[in-house]
Amino acid sequence: MLDLPSGKNGVSTYAMLINGAWADIGGRASIEVENPADQSVIATIPEGTPDDAHRALEAAATAQPPWEAMPAIERGRLVSRLADAVSSNRERLARIVVAEQGKPLNQAEGEIGAAETFLRYAAENARRIEGDILPSDNKDEEIWIKRRPYGVVAGLTAWNYPAALAARKLGPALVAGNTFVLLSHEFTPLSGLELARLAQQAGIPDGVFNVVTGRGPVVGRTLVESPLTDLVTMTGSTRAGREIYQSGAERLKVLRLELGGKAPFIVMEDADIDAAVSAAAQARYTNCGQICTCSERIYLHQDIADEFTEKFITVSKELSIGDPLGNPDIGAKISGSEVEKVKALVDEGVKSGAQILLEGGPLTEGDYSRGYWYAPTVLTVNENSSPLMQKEIFGPVVPIMRVTSFEQAIERANDTDFGLSAYVFTKNIKRLMEVSRKLNFGEIYFNRSNGEQVQGFHTGWGQSGLGGEDGKYGFDGYLRKQTTYVSWA
Structure with missing residues (x-):
């Protein structure tokens, strides 16, 4: 048994999480989620619209300043509690990955273990947000360089590791002080939605982590192009990466793209x-x-x-x-x-x-x-x-x-x-x-x-991407530098 949200005819019904509220399908169009091992429909999700994406981004933008103001160690503790929740639900989450993605159960269990590890490592970085104090050329002056979050992060994840990829991006983004809007691939959206449910249970404030569902060319494009999005992190094909690169060019978006390999x-x-x-x-x-x-x-x-x-x-x-x-x-x-x-x-x-x-x-x-x-x-x-x-x-x-x-x-x-x-x-x-x-x-x-x-650095060259994930260098990718000249003359 998967213990999924109840629905009609044994098919589970999921909703999107926007600003702490679950927005159900209602009268809108939906997408069927299929089990690739037997082609059965296991769930339905809302077919999100640009308006859904915009509302999620607005919620994240509103929640970001107080989230950044919270001491980093407190943000880390909340992410650690999310890791605890993932660990407590490991078997159930693994079976959901099997149902929506088709990998063997033992490999799915390994994926959930990796998701937990990504979150725990991110939480450990709460005390590692470091800056610099440099001497000035001027008398009675110093140069402070500090690291601050970008703001609102949009995360787009591929279908091959739906739980691990979401956690890999979410953990460091939140600990760094960003808020997050997730769009999982429509083939495998359930893991991300379940992660959001656990995040609520862990006490992560409303609007800090939002999940929208739908198709990349519609919802994903809106997340990338919106002026409310400050950073886009995406794992997927090189083709999709090029499209995101082009979509983000108009507003010079900061991109972290993990793409294909050979x-x-x-x-x-x-x-x-x-x-x-x-x-x-x-x-x-x-x-x-x-x-x-x-x-x-x-x-x-x-x-x-x-x-x-x-x-x-x-x-x-x-x-x-x-x-x-x-x-x-x-x-x-x-x-x-x-x-x-x-x-x-x-x-x-x-x-x-x-x-x-x-x-x-x-x-x-x-x-x-x-x-x-x-x-x-x-x-x-x-x-x-x-x-x-x-x-x-x-x-x-x-x-x-x-x-x-x-x-x-x-x-x-x-x-x-x-x-x-x-x-x-x-x-x-x-x-x-x-x-x-x-x-x-x-x-x-x-x-x-x-x-x-998790302590390494997963990065691609050439057509395999921009930026990278994991370790201190991956964590640093969710922070930007701010320089302040401090004079007391």
């Missing part, structure tokens, strides 16, 4: 092959390959290419696919359109010369007759210009290419518009130092699989 996975001849195979499988197949840091293309030194490929295909064949509540290795894809996008990219790659080594593809029969399923697919590619090596796949598809040297691997890895994450497996410490200087990616995993940590 992570290379380099394995050299001296690597621990078994460890590399295990890491590559995890980095590709977790959440059905729907992670921006997923391994998107593998480069193998020719001396170990056969061994790695054979072992990787064996691991890929053994992965279980099915009911997310049964904790399979791979759950459902988010939607039918996403299945078709992945299939179309594989077909395009084959036409350009790729050869299929393990043919998975869409599953549509028997236990898979309902829902959206895609089995692991492994291909060999000879040209780095192949669409499989250049376009983000975002699914359980693995293109493999051989290289003759470390230098060639680096060159081909950098041959991309993206710059989020990269992986390297080698025991050569000299190569580690070269990787840190030559690979043009904001995040590098050396001899390990993916999974960033």
Whole structure:
């Protein structure tokens, strides 16, 4: 049982949270939220309008000055209480993530654990809002540089990690003294709404955290373009990021954009092959390959290419696919359109010369007759210009290419518009130092699989985004500097 808000015919009905009040659907249009594992409708949400977005922003703008005036440690305590509430509701929240997103239950439990960690780390930063006092060139004068919140933050989150992404942005924004308006993707809005319900229980004041629902081109555009919005933080596709960049240009909006990736996975001849195979499988197949840091293309030194490929295909064949509540290795894809996008990219790659080594593809029969399923697919590619090596796949598809040297691997890895994450497996410490200087990616995993940590800095280069999340640098992104010249002459 999900224990969702009651509704008609077993379908739960959700409302938006604006200024502490839940605005229900009433007579307005609604959006159905679908379970991607069986295509059942699990909930309905209001199809928000520009007016809804504007009212939420007005509430946030009104609530921001007293929220900023509150001692930072008090803001941190409230965010910590929200983390406590997330922890107390972990199982229920995880099952909601499973129902709306389709990932296996154990992975959803990990996501809720990450959401709690993001909030706790943010709360710890309450005593770390630091400034500077500098000597002046003038007598009896000092220069004070302090950090202040931007004001109203609009957060737009993707569907692949709906709970964790919301918490990742909300926690530091609130502790820094900003107020927040959240728009989760219409595929997965329930986690954000449940987080808002818990925020109310934790005592976060009305208007400080608001949640609107609806579609990005309507509600999201209003949040980005409104003069009331001071900062926009968004996780999503590079295409959506470009649109937000353009929409925010008129008012020179401050943007934090975490966008797509095309992570290379380099394995050299001296690597621990078994460890590399295990890491590559995890980095590709977790959440059905729907992670921006997923391994998107593998480069193998020719001396170990056969061994790695054979072992990787064996691991890929053994992965279980099915009911997310049964904790399979791979759950459902988010939607039918996403299945078709992945299939179309594989077909395009084959036409350009790729050869299929393990043919998975869409599953549509028997236990898979309902829902959206895609089995692991492994291909060999000879040209780095192949669409499989250049376009983000975002699914359980693995293109493999051989290289003759470390230098060639680096060159081909950098041959991309993206710059989020990269992986390297080698025991050569000299190569580690070269990787840190030559690979043009904001995040590098050396001899390990993916999974960033909260005290690090998750940032993309190139077409993978602007700004970043996590750690002291991510927290600092929710603060701006103010300089005051203080004279007592």
